[in-house]
Amino acid sequence: MNGEVARRRDVTVADVAKAARVSKAQAARALGNYGAVSDDVRERVLAAAEALSYRPNELARSMNTGKSHTIGVVVGDIENPHFGLATRGITDTAKKAGYNVILVNTDEDRSAEVEAVRVLLDKRVDGLIVAPASSVDTDHLQDVHRSGRPLVFIDRTAGDMQVETMAVDMARISREATQYLLDAGHRRIAFISTLRTDSPYAAGMTLESSQIADRIEGMREAFLSSGLPFPEDLVRLNAGDEDSIRSVTREVLRGPDRATAVVASDGLIALSVVEAIQELGLSIPADVSFLMYDDFAWTRLTTPPLTVIAQPVYNMGVAAAKALIRQMEGLPAAAPAQFTATLVRRGSVGPRPVGENLAREDVGARLS
Amino acid sequence: MNGEVARRRDVTVADVAKAARVSKAQAARALGNYGAVSDDVRERVLAAAEALSYRPNELARSMNTGKSHTIGVVVGDIENPHFGLATRGITDTAKKAGYNVILVNTDEDRSAEVEAVRVLLDKRVDGLIVAPASSVDTDHLQDVHRSGRPLVFIDRTAGDMQVETMAVDMARISREATQYLLDAGHRRIAFISTLRTDSPYAAGMTLESSQIADRIEGMREAFLSSGLPFPEDLVRLNAGDEDSIRSVTREVLRGPDRATAVVASDGLIALSVVEAIQELGLSIPADVSFLMYDDFAWTRLTTPPLTVIAQPVYNMGVAAAKALIRQMEGLPAAAPAQFTATLVRRGSVGPRPVGENLAREDVGARLS
DNA sequence: CCTAGGATTGAGACCGGACTCACATCGATG
DNA sequence: CATCGATGTGAGTCCGGTCTCAATCCTAGG
Numbered sequence: 001m002n003g004e005v006a007r008r009r010d011v012t013v014a015d016v017a018k019a020a021r022v023s024k025a026q027a028a029r030a031l032g033n034y035g036a037v038s039d040d041v042r043e044r045v046l047a048a049a050e051a052l053s054y055r056p057n058e059l060a061r062s063m064n065t066g067k068s069h070t071i072g073v074v075v076g077d078i079e080n081p082h083f084g085l086a087t088r089g090i091t092d093t094a095k096k097a098g099y100n101v102i103l104v105n106t107d108e109d110r111s112a113e114v115e116a117v118r119v120l121l122d123k124r125v126d127g128l129i130v131a132p133a134s135s136v137d138t139d140h141l142q143d144v145h146r147s148g149r150p151l152v153f154i155d156r157t158a159g160d161m162q163v164e165t166m167a168v169d170m171a172r173i174s175r176e177a178t179q180y181l182l183d184a185g186h187r188r189i190a191f192i193s194t195l196r197t198d199s200p201y202a203a204g205m206t207l208e209s210s211q212i213a214d215r216i217e218g219m220r221e222a223f224l225s226s227g228l229p230f231p232e233d234l235v236r237l238n239a240g241d242e243d244s245i246r247s248v249t250r251e252v253l254r255g256p257d258r259a260t261a262v263v264a265s266d267g268l269i270a271l272s273v274v275e276a277i278q279e280l281g282l283s284i285p286a287d288v289s290f291l292m293y294d295d296f297a298w299t300r301l302t303t304p305p306l307t308v309i310a311q312p313v314y315n316m317g318v319a320a321a322k323a324l325i326r327q328m329e330g331l332p333a334a335a336p337a338q339f340t341a342t343l344v345r346r347g348s349v350g351p352r353p354v355g356e357n358l359a360r361e362d363v364g365a366r367l368s
Numbered sequence: 369m370n371g372e373v374a375r376r377r378d379v380t381v382a383d384v385a386k387a388a389r390v391s392k393a394q395a396a397r398a399l400g401n402y403g404a405v406s407d408d409v410r411e412r413v414l415a416a417a418e419a420l421s422y423r424p425n426e427l428a429r430s431m432n433t434g435k436s437h438t439i440g441v442v443v444g445d446i447e448n449p450h451f452g453l454a455t456r457g458i459t460d461t462a463k464k465a466g467y468n469v470i471l472v473n474t475d476e477d478r479s480a481e482v483e484a485v486r487v488l489l490d491k492r493v494d495g496l497i498v499a500p501a502s503s504v505d506t507d508h509l510q511d512v513h514r515s516g517r518p519l520v521f522i523d524r525t526a527g528d529m530q531v532e533t534m535a536v537d538m539a540r541i542s543r544e545a546t547q548y549l550l551d552a553g554h555r556r557i558a559f560i561s562t563l564r565t566d567s568p569y570a571a572g573m574t575l576e577s578s579q580i581a582d583r584i585e586g587m588r589e590a591f592l593s594s595g596l597p598f599p600e601d602l603v604r605l606n607a608g609d610e611d612s613i614r615s616v617t618r619e620v621l622r623g624p625d626r627a628t629a630v631v632a633s634d635g636l637i638a639l640s641v642v643e644a645i646q647e648l649g650l651s652i653p654a655d656v657s658f659l660m661y662d663d664f665a666w667t668r669l670t671t672p673p674l675t676v677i678a679q680p681v682y683n684m685g686v687a688a689a690k691a692l693i694r695q696m697e698g699l700p701a702a703a704p705a706q707f708t709a710t711l712v713r714r715g716s717v718g719p720r721p722v723g724e725n726l727a728r729e730d731v732g733a734r735l736s
Numbered sequence: 737c738c739t740a741g742g743a744t745t746g747a748g749a750c751c752g753g754a755c756t757c758a759c760a761t762c763g764a765t766g
Numbered sequence: 767c768a769t770c771g772a773t774g775t776g777a778g779t780c781c782g783g784t785c786t787c788a789a790t791c792c793t794a795g796g
Contacts, residue, residue, distance in 0.1 A: 010782095013783065014783095023745065023746040023747075024746080024747090024748095025746055026745060028784065029744095029745090029784095029785095032783090034784090034785090035785085036742090036745085037745090038745090041745085056782085056783070057490070057781085057782055057783065058492065058783095059427055059436065059491065059782080060431060061783055061784075062751095063427055063431060063750095063751045064752095064782095064785080065783090066751085068427065078455055079449070079452050079453055079455075080452075081452065084448075084449065085447055087446055088446055088473065091471065091472070091473050092473070100470055100472070100487060101471055101472075102438070102468055102470050102471075103459065103470075103471045104463075104469075105456065105460070118423070119468060120468075122426040123426045123468065124425060124426065268665075271665045271669060274669055275668065296666070297639045298664070298670075301643065302666075302670055303670070303671035380751090382752080382753095390775080390776085391775065391777075392778095393754090393775070393776055393777075393778090394774080394776075396754065397755095397774095399753095400753085400754070400755095402754085402755090405775090406773085406775090409774080424752085425752055425753065426753095427753090428751070428753040428754090428781090429752080429753055430781095431752080431753070431781045431783095432752095432753065432780065433753090433754070433781090434781085
């Protein structure tokens with residue numbers, strides 16, 4: 001039909017060279033600003049390049065420099081502002097250093113992650129920043145690391161791989177947050193997460209996510225160090241979609257031994273949890289205390305404003321990019337960065353409602 | 369220092385060919401699944417490739433196919449969930465069709481956008497999806513379009529360029545929303561946006577953003593068709609950071625002729641606006657009605673839940689990617705998609721508080 | 737005036753695939 | 767048994783840069 005679709009032949013060094021009446025090599029030197037070039041030639045070449053509006057083909061350049069000036073970023077879900085912010089930190093930093101970012105979403109699916117990593121390597125990215133979907137199955141990441149390609153983890157660790165990781169000490173902050181709830185008198189504290197597992201939570205089970213594992217561990221430690229039994233029955237995983245989050249929330253808030261405090265594993269899940277609480281006619285914090293991970297701005301707007309665990313996500317993104325760039329440029333790694341999450345006490349945590357969990361001392365005594 | 373950094377020489381077709389004891393050409397054919405290859409050769413080559421864990425270099429492939437299977441996405445700010453969601457729609461769709469996405473943030477800065485487009489073209493992306501930071505200065509986009517490279521706009525138009533655009537009819541929904549406020553009795557309706565301009569808003573001024581221009585136009589139309597004067601003094605642009613959003617909000621809500629309804633231009637700005645309202649001790653919707661663009665989940669959680677204008681952002685992303693892919697593959701464009709924003713009436717719009725704007729009829733009479 | 741050594745310059749190799757072209761090979765047909 | 771078209775196959779080119787290498791040009795020192 002239309003012949004103009006014929007492969008766009010863009011201007012090459014050869015074209016510029018011809019226009020400037022010099023050899024390809026000289027034109028390349030003038031353009032690339034290397035080697036020895038006489039002023040006369042340089043001027044002619046630059047003028048010709050300008051006139052033809054020459055732009056170097058980065059692909060070709062990458063081919064023989066072996067550097068693509070591109071980094072691959074593999075995250076679970078950019079739709080989640082948590083990753084949105086981290087990604088922002090990464091791209092901002094990368095751009096400053098002259099790197100571009102290829103972004104791939106995995107939906108927290110391991111096979112998608114494997115595929116993503118492969119594709120990115122095929123595209124010869126100079127390095128990878130990954131938020132590992134699983135800290136158990138890490139073969140594909142091990143391969144990358146072993147092959148010597150720069151790699152940095154963000155948000156989570158992957159097994160015991162010796163890879164620079166930008167993440168907060170989850171166990172610590174979880175312990176702190178749990179202690180805060182314990183101090184407020186809560187003993188029945190629920191933890192709700194979307195993490196997919198094959199079976200319901202049981203103590204000692206291996207969890208794909210180091211993040212979640214650490215959070216639960218932190219809770220357990222807080223309970224134990226207070227001499228209290230950890231209410232494992234209130235750890236609820238697999239809260240995938242809105243409906244299941246809602247029903248799980250209803251479940252833990254029902255019955256004589258109901259939870260008096262709920263911890264939501266992330267900002268997305270929090271929405272449904274809070275809605276479910278409201279639907280049950282319970283009020284926060286009078287009837288139920290609520291605490292969530294991630295400090296999104298809107299948590300200040302609810303009534304009451306939500307108590308949250310803030311993570312320096314943007315900075316983690318920045319640090320991840322910086323570390324990766326350092327690796328890519330062969331510089332020595334900086335001292336491992338330490339990121340601290342902080343508990344932002346707003347208004348969603350209150351004292352345990354009177355009359356609830358009367359039997360707790362007994363339960364504690366019985367189990368301990 | 370450490371010699372092992374020596375340029376990772378990865379396995380090439382030549383290596384595979386040697387291992388399979390065939391020519392490079394035959395190996396390439398077997399691998400690329402084209403041309404004629406005997407079963408014997410194919411098996412040997414595939415086995416050798418497997419054994420060496422050969423992976424084709426996409427860069428090299430792109431070089432002579434001219435296709436990089438990569439699309440460039442240029443947005444204002446992925447940190448904003450609005451773009452996060454759109455980006456998700458784009459990446460999901462692109463991935464399905466075998467394309468990757470290079471993401472660049474512009475911070476709504478035109479020169480950053482120019483640079484972004486240039487870099488992406490240098491990387492030889494097969495096509496571009498852009499949320500134009502400016503619909504006035506569009507030279508760089510015109511160039512792209514003229515050069516015949518696939519291009520799709522998302523979220524906003526750019527001048528009068530004949531480029532497929534995935535965006536909602538802003539004027540329409542703005543008219544509808546404004547009418548809704550007018551029907552509730554509001555006459556002093558403020559509109560607050562972060563859009564940067566050189567001078568304060570004045571009727572007829574050219575705005576960089578088609579989106580904002582259309583929204584204001586929609587408001588004006590609603591006022592005019594109700595025979596009421598449009599309160600131009602309440603259109604407030606340049607509300608850049610949190611502080612200026614707050615102070616602008618305080619300004620429009622102060623004085624005898626204060627606004628009784630406030631429209632926030634996006635979800636990010638909305639947070640500060642609502643906070644400012646709360647700080648003033650005013651309550652929504654009793655003292656001030658509030659309406660915002662973008663339907664984020666958290667708007668259901670505030671007290672009262674916020675009335676918003678929902679845009680099918682994810683679908684716009686999907687459609688943009690689909691349209692671009694169609695262009696890249698030389699297929700005819702589909703019928704232009706029509707995206708409709710909807711007014712989601714929740715609880716933040718109420719009747720005009722009694723006693724406010726008593727003089728409005730007079731003002732109306734005086735100005736009309 | 738002659739020459740050594742640095743500055744310039746052009747030819748061509750190379751990166752790693754895709755693909756063209758010419759040259760076998762081979763079974764089937766006449 | 768010669769012929770023809772359909773495979774198979776390898777050598778080599780090309781994509782658009784970077785970079786090596788050897789040749790050429792200049793200019794200052796002897």
